[in-house]
Structures are given as structure tokens and as C-alpha cells.
Amino acid sequence: MAIGLKVMKRPGTQVSYLRATLKGMALTFSHLWRPKVTMQYPEEKSSKDWTLSPRWRGTHRMLTDEQGRAKCVACGLCPQICPANCIKLVPGEDEHGNRYPLIYEIDEFRCVFCGYCQEVCPEEAIHVGVHYENAEYSRDRFVYDLERLCAQTHPVSTLWDPSDPKGE
Amino acid sequence: MSKRTIAVELATPGLDPQGRPARIPLEAGVGALERYGEPDAGEHMLINIGPQHPATHGVLRLVVELDGETVVRVIPHVGYLHSGFEKLGEYRHYNQIIPLTDRTDYLSPMANNVGFALAAEQLMGIEITPRCTVLRVIACEMSRIISHMVWLGTTSIDLGAFTPFLWAFQERERIYNLQEMWTGARLTTSVTRVGGMMADVTDDFVAGLRQFVDTYPKTLHEIDRVLTRNAVWVGRTQGVGVMTAQEAVNYSLSGPMLRASGVPYDMRRDKPYLAYDSYEFDVPVGEHGDVYDRYLVRLEECHQSNRILRQALERLPDGPLNIGDPRLILPPKSRAMSDMEAMIYHFKQVMEGVKAPVGEAYVGIENPKGELGTYLVSDGTAKPVRWRIRPPSFINLAALPKMAEGHLLSDLIAINASVDIVMGEVDR
Ligand code: SF4
Ligand code: SF4
Numbered sequence: 001m002a003i004g005l006k007v008m009k010r011p012g013t014q015v016s017y018l019r020a021t022l023k024g025m026a027l028t029f030s031h032l033w034r035p036k037v038t039m040q041y042p043e044e045k046s047s048k049d050w051t052l053s054p055r056w057r058g059t060h061r062m063l064t065d066e067q068g069r070a071k072c073v074a075c076g077l078c079p080q081i082c083p084a085n086c087i088k089l090v091p092g093e094d095e096h097g098n099r100y101p102l103i104y105e106i107d108e109f110r111c112v113f114c115g116y117c118q119e120v121c122p123e124e125a126i127h128v129g130v131h132y133e134n135a136e137y138s139r140d141r142f143v144y145d146l147e148r149l150c151a152q153t154h155p156v157s158t159l160w161d162p163s164d165p166k167g168e
Numbered sequence: 169m170s171k172r173t174i175a176v177e178l179a180t181p182g183l184d185p186q187g188r189p190a191r192i193p194l195e196a197g198v199g200a201l202e203r204y205g206e207p208d209a210g211e212h213m214l215i216n217i218g219p220q221h222p223a224t225h226g227v228l229r230l231v232v233e234l235d236g237e238t239v240v241r242v243i244p245h246v247g248y249l250h251s252g253f254e255k256l257g258e259y260r261h262y263n264q265i266i267p268l269t270d271r272t273d274y275l276s277p278m279a280n281n282v283g284f285a286l287a288a289e290q291l292m293g294i295e296i297t298p299r300c301t302v303l304r305v306i307a308c309e310m311s312r313i314i315s316h317m318v319w320l321g322t323t324s325i326d327l328g329a330f331t332p333f334l335w336a337f338q339e340r341e342r343i344y345n346l347q348e349m350w351t352g353a354r355l356t357t358s359v360t361r362v363g364g365m366m367a368d369v370t371d372d373f374v375a376g377l378r379q380f381v382d383t384y385p386k387t388l389h390e391i392d393r394v395l396t397r398n399a400v401w402v403g404r405t406q407g408v409g410v411m412t413a414q415e416a417v418n419y420s421l422s423g424p425m426l427r428a429s430g431v432p433y434d435m436r437r438d439k440p441y442l443a444y445d446s447y448e449f450d451v452p453v454g455e456h457g458d459v460y461d462r463y464l465v466r467l468e469e470c471h472q473s474n475r476i477l478r479q480a481l482e483r484l485p486d487g488p489l490n491i492g493d494p495r496l497i498l499p500p501k502s503r504a505m506s507d508m509e510a511m512i513y514h515f516k517q518v519m520e521g522v523k524a525p526v527g528e529a530y531v532g533i534e535n536p537k538g539e540l541g542t543y544l545v546s547d548g549t550a551k552p553v554r555w556r557i558r559p560p561s562f563i564n565l566a567a568l569p570k571m572a573e574g575h576l577l578s579d580l581i582a583i584n585a586s587v588d589i590v591m592g593e594v595d596r
Contacts, residue, residue: 002447002449003444003445003447003448003451004449005432005450005451005452006450006453007453007454008452008461008465008468010406010456010460010461011397015397015398016399017400020397020399020400020401023393024394024398027390027393027394037338037341049345050345052348053348053352055348055349055350055351055367056353057351057352076519077515077519080518081261081264081518083264083265084267112356113356114266114267114356115366116263116267119498119501120498120514120518122505122511122514122515124501124505157352159352159367160367160501161501
């Protein structure tokens with residue numbers, strides 16, 4: 001049978017307190033010469049073992065077109081899919097009949113950073129971003145309006161993006 | 169009070185570690201009050217441990233009745249972290265529920281995602297692709313390793329050994345980095361979708377996991393060296409919190425708790441899902457059912473998970489990740505943006521969700537903490553009428569009063585740690 005059973009026998013002998021302590025100390029000291037795994041965070045933001053993944057799902061960013069307008073066409077998919085109900089969208093229409101968002105707000109406190117909004121957006125407008133330092137002085141600054149979302153400059157997650165074909 | 173004894177034939181677990189068929193009698197449950205009567209406030213002392221106590225591993229409150237330093241009884245109070253996940257799920261599409269499952273057992277988020285997706289797929293009658301199956305096995309086993317590492321670290325801290333904690337958390341950190349590479353989040357992974365996965369793994373991920381699989385056993389051996397034969401560790405754990413095989417079955421324990429008591433029952437072996445029966449691994453079982461055996465079993469499970477990960481990496485097939493049916497799963501983004509038909513499916517699916525046929529589904533998977541069951545009832549709409557989780561650590565926790573009875577207060581900490589509870593799942 002491929003899946004076996006293994007009865008866990010107890011070791012017959014046990015080592016004394018003193019020997020256990022000395023052995024443990026010896027092993028612990030040998031770790032002193034291993035490569036270090038910690039990072040001095042605010043000074044160092046990445047190390048050779050770790051950099052923030054390009055797929056990171058962080059605070060949002062709205063991409064803009066060449067004229068600097070949000071790419072969003074107010075299709076209403078992202079408020080619909082959002083499991084936390086944190087996107088507020090009021091659609092408007094301009095004189096050519098193009099839809100655009102009158103109000104587009106994301107409450108970053110309610111958001112669960114699932115990335116579904118990016119997954120469903122047919123215009124590649126809203127994105128979750130590769131960014132994690134979000135401290136602010138007041139709570140109301142965490143409701144990101146359209147202007148703020150467009151003004152973000154951090155890179156966006158490569159999930160569900162043609163640049164990462166495996167992430168689609 | 170007379171105890172009713174019902175002899176039952178258990179499906180596959182009816183084997184003892186020697187491989188002989190065993191019948192395990194079931195007993196009717198006895199409540200705490202019937203068993204001990206009212207608390208004896210005059211002689212005994214009542215103390216509260218928790219809900220804000222590091223040794224209770226979360227917001228668990230234990231009301232302990234002490235006679236001197238001996239525990240007369242323990243009553244666990246739960247519910248401080250109740251979030252109503254199951255109710256919230258009734259107002260969400262199947263795919264929208266997946267972020268909620270991350271947050272139940274938050275020490276093994278990927279395995280919960282898989283459990284839910286399997287149940288939803290059973291409900292809808294979806295067959296997943298071979299690549300997806302293997303990736304889900306990888307997700308489950310990675311979860312098992314991190315969950316056991318957290319268990320090992322926190323338990324060793326509770327019992328006064330600080331160093332293994334650091335080593336265990338280093339390894340956990342490496343898996344978290346891999347999860348981040350794959351899903352873009354370290355903890356709230358939401359990695360599955362009904363009928364597939366959120367994203368495929370990158371080549372970096374596969375290389376990283378290979379490297380992890382090769383170097384991880386070294387840490388396990390080091391932990392083994394400092395703990396397994398250490399007199400302090402042995403003294404604190406052997407003979408503490410014993411559950412016999414019969415009691416373990418009667419308390420409906422599952423996972424390492426059950427196996428440490430000598431009942432060789434593992435969902436991966438006995439009700440295989442995700443083609444687990446085609447992998448080669450051993451199910452560790454203990455002989456004594458005490459805290460020490462639970463430690464041995466969990467440590468060995470880490471080795472076995474590592475073995476499964478290695479085999480899964482070897483067999484990882486190419487081919488499509490998601491099922492091809494655009495009515496059930498979102499088509500790839502680039503197609504949805506260029507092809508009108510795919511676009512229509514995309515809109516329809518997001519706005520209306522995927523409708524499941526009327527019916528119900530139950531899928532149990534072997535989570536790190538025991539059998540995680542997901543039960544879904546559908547009335548034919550895109551949202552479940554009822555979503556119920558069978559939380560393994562909640563049910564394992566119910567055995568705590570039985571195990572702690574008659575032990576010292578300091579042993580209560582060891583016993584509580586050995587249950588491996590996670591309050592997100594206990595309270596849901
Ligand atoms: S990331 Fe998820 S929770 Fe946050 S706004 Fe997008 S869909 Fe909503
Ligand atoms: S899905 Fe995209 S285009 Fe549609 S409303 Fe949201 S951001 Fe705008």
C-alpha cells in the first residue's frame with residue numbers, strides 16, 4: 001500500500017537535564033554562524049531572500065489614460081463582486097454618451113484585499129497595488145476617493161495582468 | 169447514571185496500530201454539571217485564565233476550579249471572536265465566500281480555501297484539471313507545515329523552551345514568502361476559485377519550494393534533537409492529558425489528536441480526495457495518547473508533508489489550470505477584454521454569480537488540525553442557503569475538560585497547547 005502507517009515509538013532513553021541543556025546550547029551556538037535571517041526593517045526594505053512579491057495585493061490604485069482621466073467606465077462590476085462591500089460607485093455620463101465614475105470611493109478599512117475588484121475589472125482600471133506602508137493621522141483619510149486613487153504611484157499587482165500570463 | 173454503550177463498526181479506522189480490526193464502543197455524553205455538580209466555592213478556588221492570556225492561544229477563556237493546585241474541572245468559554253462567517257456566506261456568491269474561509273483557521277488559510285472549493289465543486293458537479301489537483305495538494309501540505317510549525321513554536325514557549333519557537337517561525341516565514349509569491353498575500357491567500365485556482369504558480373515559486381523541501385528536514389531534525397529526548401520536555405509532556413483510543417473516538421476528536429491516541433484515521437488515507445491515494449506517505453499514530461505523543465505525531469506529519477510536497481513537485485503536470493467552461497469560471501482576462509463572447513460571460517458571471525443546482529454537498533478534508541468539513545445547501549441560486557463548517561479545533565477543544573481533570577494547573581497549559589486550537593475557527 002502506498003500510504004503506510006507509522007507507529008511513533010518513544011525513544012527508550014532520555015538525556016539528563018544537564019546534558020539536554022548543554023546539547024541545546026551547542027546547537028543554538030552553531031546557529032550563530034549561519035546566515036542571518038532578520039532584516040532591519042525601516043532601514044532595509046528588502047533583502048536577498050525577500051523582496052515584496054510583484055503579485056502583492058495592497059492598497060488600490062486607479063490607472064489613468066493619456067489625458068489623465070481614470071480608465072474606469074463605471075460598469076459596476078467591482079462594487080458588485082466586492083465581498084466587503086467597500087466600493088462606492090455613482091456612474092455619470094458625458095455629452096458623448098461615455099460613462100465615467102462621478103463618485104468612486106474605496107474604504108480601505110473595510111477592504112479585505114482579496115483583489116477581486118482587479119480580477120473583474122474589464123478596463124484594467126482599478127488595481128491592487130504593491131504597497132504596504134499606509135499609516136495616516138486620521139481615520140477618514142482611509143476612504144480613498146477617485147482623485148487619490150489616480151494619484152497613487154506605486155506599481156500595481158501583476159495578478160490578472162497580461163504581463164504575468166500565469167497569474168490570469 | 170448508567171452509560172449506554174453502542175458497538176459501532178467504524179468505516180476504515182476500525183484498525184488498531186497493529187492492523188487488527190478494532191471495535192470502539194460509543195458512549196452517551198455527560199454534561200459538566202451532571203458529572204461534577206455545582207462548583208464547590210467554599211473549599212475550591214475558581215480562577216479565570218484568559219480571554220487575554222498568551223497561554224490560551226487566542227481569546228479563549230478557561231474557568232478553572234482548583235483544589236490547591238489540582239484542577240478539579242475546567243470550563244472553556246468560547247465566542248469572543250465570533251464573526252458570523254456562516255451567516256455572511258449566505259449573502260455571497262460561492263466565489264465571494266472564499267475570502268471568508270481564509271479567516272476561519274487563519275493558520276492554514278490555503279487548506280480552508282481548498283476545502284470550500286471542493287465542496288462547491290461537488291455541489292456543481294465540476295471535475296477539476298490534473299494541474300489544479302496537484303497545486304491544491306501543494307497548497308494543503310504547505311498549510312500543514314506552517315500550522316504545525318506555529319503549534320510547535322507556541323507549545324514549546326508555553327513549556328519554557330524558547331529556541332525551537334524561533335526555528336519553527338523561520339521555516340514558517342519561508343512558506344509565507346512562497347505563499348506571497350504565489351497569491352500576493354501572506355495570510356489571506358484566497359487561492360482557490362470554484363473550478364480552478366486564482367493564479368498559476370510562477371517558476372520562481374517552484375524553485376523556491378524545491379529549495380524549501382530540500383532544506384526543511386534539517387530544521388525538523390534540530391528541533392527533534394533539542395526536544396524529543398530532553399528530560400524537561402519529556403517530564404512536562406509524557407503521561408499528561410491522556411486520551412485512550414476509545415475516549416478519543418467518543419469525543420469525536422480528529423486529526424493529530426485522534427491519531428496520537430492510536431486510532432489510525434486520516435481523511436487523506438481513508439476517504440481520499442485530490443488523488444491523495446496516489447502519493448506515498450505514512451500516517452503517524454501514537455500509542456499513549458498524551459501530549460508527548462501528539463508532539464511526536466505532529467513532528468512526523470511535517471516530515472510526511474515534506475515527502476508529499478516533493479512528490480507533488482515531481483509530478484506537477486502541464487496543461488490548463490482551470491476548467492474550460494466559461495459559464496462556471498471567469499475566462500482569462502486578456503480574452504475577456506478582446507473577445508465579445510468571453511466578455512458577455514464575464515459580465516454575466518460577475519453580476520449573477522454561478523448558479524448551483526438544488527442539492528447539498530459535504531466534503532471533509534484533513535486539515536492540519538483535524539477533519540475540516542464543509543457543508544453546503546443550495547436552492548438553485550448563486551448563493552448557498554446554508555454554509556456550515558465542521559471546525560476541527562472546536563470539537564477537539566471539547567475534550568479539554570476531560571483531559572485536564574486531575575492534573576496540575578501547569579499541566580493544563582501543556583494540555584491546552586496540545587489541542588492546537590485556533591480561535592478564528594472555534595468561534596467562526
Ligand atoms: S480588494 Fe476585495 S475587498 Fe478590497 S475593494 Fe477590491 S474587491 Fe473589495
Ligand atoms: S470594474 Fe473597473 S471599469 Fe467597472 S466600475 Fe470597477 S473600476 Fe470601473
